[in-house]
Amino acid sequence: MVEKFEVMVGNKAVAYAVKLARVKFISAFPITPQTTIVQYLSDMVANGEIDAEFVTVEGELTAQASALTATAAGVRSFTATAGPGLLYMHHPMHATSNARLPLVMAVMHRGVKGMQPDHSDMMSQRDTSWMMFECENSQEILDTGLMAYKIAEDSRVRLPAIFAGDGYILSYTDEPVEIPDQGKVDAFLPPYKSNFPLLPEQGLENQKIQMEQWAVGADEQTPWKNQQDAMDSAKNVIKEVSSEYERVFGRSYGNGLVEEYKTEGVDAVLVAMGTIASTTRTAIDRLQAEGKKIGLVKLKSFKPFPAEEFQRIAPTVKSMGIIDRNISCGSGGITFSEIRSAIYDVDEHPKTLSYIAGLNGKEVRVQDLMRIGEKTLKIANGLVVTPQVEWV
């Protein structure tokens, strides 16, 4: 039985997630390529499909700052942004995570150097204690939006989350998306309750929370340690929620942290996030059809970084070609260094190559991925390749 579906662009899938999650506060500010998200939401509020306070704020910083206090006060909230808009929001990012607020935000990737997509926007917020979930198609965007609220609001986590997809490639491309049943979503995602006492009669409880958050009388490092512990717990929560989502809605994305695609018996893997991972599937299919033993590991949860997953996978392959749609200039591809750091202590770990691809929206084609797949396979078989970094 085909559930309700609609051919829609990725931005609309975001809007559906917000509607189904029964979000009650939306702060809206436009920026390409997410602008239509807030327009869809605006329509849905206008025609009564969504019952929420919809505030057209005067800038992105306000978009997040207002959503964070709305979350604290007690309503499930949402905002969306991209590229420079996310940079403008940087100031409240830490405030939201410091206050342990489960705010969820959609980021339709726009690189910081132009309008076209890459992951530099999200990566610029890497260390703000926000969870970061990457999506490769519009269905995944809708599903991940719902899962994000459940994960963020879990008492073992209570950290804000970004769910993201590549701008243009997903935001404005039409594809069929199944829309989950509202009743099932209500059962999956119960109503939100704030941990932050802010009602007028909650003065005493409020003071207590504030003292905790400011580590009054405690080790100054405590708030950070608490957030790190929450990120660790989040890994299990993500897996649980992912399993539950599959049971209820019939869809899953690996275990929620990573997905292994055709990796049984391979000698090498490519690792990728987002739409590049999607295109890589086709490259892998074709390579395997030629008898080449290479698979794909799709990284879905960038934060918390699933080190244990890579520690599990590493000893099973001889090489990894790690594709970054980002770069930290002066260092290198970010997931490249995260993965290598995660697998350093594993006794047998694979050789690694770094691929910088798709920056500033550069097209990443199946043939490009096939070529780098072949190259990655060659080093699995002993070939030495320099330099270790290739700009695709």
Added chain:
Amino acid sequence: MSKPVPLVKLDEKEHIASANQACQGCAGATVAHIIGKVLGDKMVRQEVACCGPAFGNLYQPSIYAEIFEGAGAMMTGLNRAFKKMGRDDAIVTGIIGDGGTFDIGFQGLSGAAERNENLLWICYDNEAYMNTGGQRSSATTKYAQTTTTPIGEFSRGKKEKRKNVTAMVALHNVPYVATASVAYPEDFIGKLEYAKNLKGFRFIIVSAPCPTGWRVEPQYAIRVAKDMVLSGMWPLYEVTDGEKFRLTFKPKELKPIKEVLKLQGRFRHMTDDETEELQDEVTSYWAKLIQKDGGSFQ
């Protein structure tokens, strides 16, 4: 229209903890004391980085974030959430300094006013970024010495005139805008009482001298505020719905501002010409206000 409230009519209950981390003689702390008194147990407070957190140890719940510029944004989130939760009995209040109102917070102020968010914005104006040691703000009076507008061969204190944010807020056509002073608590309390029963965006800016930054002995903090009102440097008025303008205190004759400046170390360097320049400005602005009194603000 607000009405002054005699102090003897005040409730005994305090809504603020005694003793705080502010400087001796901090008029901002007095502002917080008075606000607590009037808003009672319905207040929910937004705090931002400024002197406020140091002196406002109110018992009512608050949320603080290191977003100095975010008062307008954060109070928007609060009041909308309470509305959605059926709790708009909560009075969303901000006790924000001039920095977070005039400068870094100005965008958020204008945005929230333009949307007529249901909140009470109280600016305690100590005319500089006092929390960081006293750097000039756009609220600083012209010629005042601050740590970024010092007196030297090439500098005579603040170069620019004070930015009239009160008028700007009134031009957003919000329900209520008023000026107040710690030296006239009955008038201030009356305005708070009036504002607290309204809905929509309400703005009260209170003259709150800072003994540390203005270089005044702590005991004279209130006296300086009083002289500012008596000289016309700080007129007391209110504007309802961007339209109806009313002076709430009209001294028969304005005290010369020279007397007011004399009390403050930050004006110690003033020449007669400079004083005259400021006096002319005060006198002419007062004349405009007298003309508008009882009529239209715009």
Added chain:
Amino acid sequence: MMEIRFHGRGGQGAVTGVRLLATALYYEGKFTQGIPMYGTERRGAPVVSFLRVGESRINERDLVHEPDIVVVLDPLLSKSVPITDGLKKGGLVLINHPHSGMEAGIGGPFRVATVDATKVAMEVIGRPITNTAILGAFAKVTGMVKLESLEEAAKHQWDPRLAEVNIKAMRKAYEIANAPVDVSEIKVEEVTEQVRARKTGERDVSSWRLFRPIFNDEKCIGCRRCYILCPEVAISMINNKAEVNYQYCKGCGICQEECPTKAIGWVEEKI
């Protein structure tokens, strides 16, 4: 290396004083590290700063926990701040105090030297800024720095007029400073650090006070002006008369200035 802790009040020149001393020591070939304890810029609050003095660049960047010398710029501080905390056995306290070392209210395995720096400052400078006077006494009592070096530093710090008046204060204090005495036999009550955390119950700001208000019931008309204007919410109305809780009073003086019937007296805190 020597480690020194200074106790002063916000806005009263402790930081400048330490910098002056560090400059003087540098003239004599010593390296220093002066650490102010910045909280928020609160005038009147007790503040602490540290100075390390060594023969070469000092690498430690943590705080000073066991000073060799403690310098106290205000006599009232010793009653409300634990000034001898961590002071090494046999360590020296130099305190601005009108009485002798034995009567300064300090006891323990230490030596105490006093100088009436407030008197010197009032006489010479006209304001109770005791930082330079205390340094003059420091030179005499510790022998760690020459008076000439301090004077040189003062000329470097201020314009000639201000430098001259501060140098005078240094010299005067140098003359009248009392030699250190052993206070091992003196018994004093322990002083505990006040809780300064935001939003916790009991706060005590009485140590900020140099003067205290005295309320005269007969003159009080119950107008409530002092009550509403008090920044510390230290005043309550009992039977329609204003009464202050001294624990919460910083001695700002607003109440006595604003009282319409002059019902509030104003007296110096006793040392």
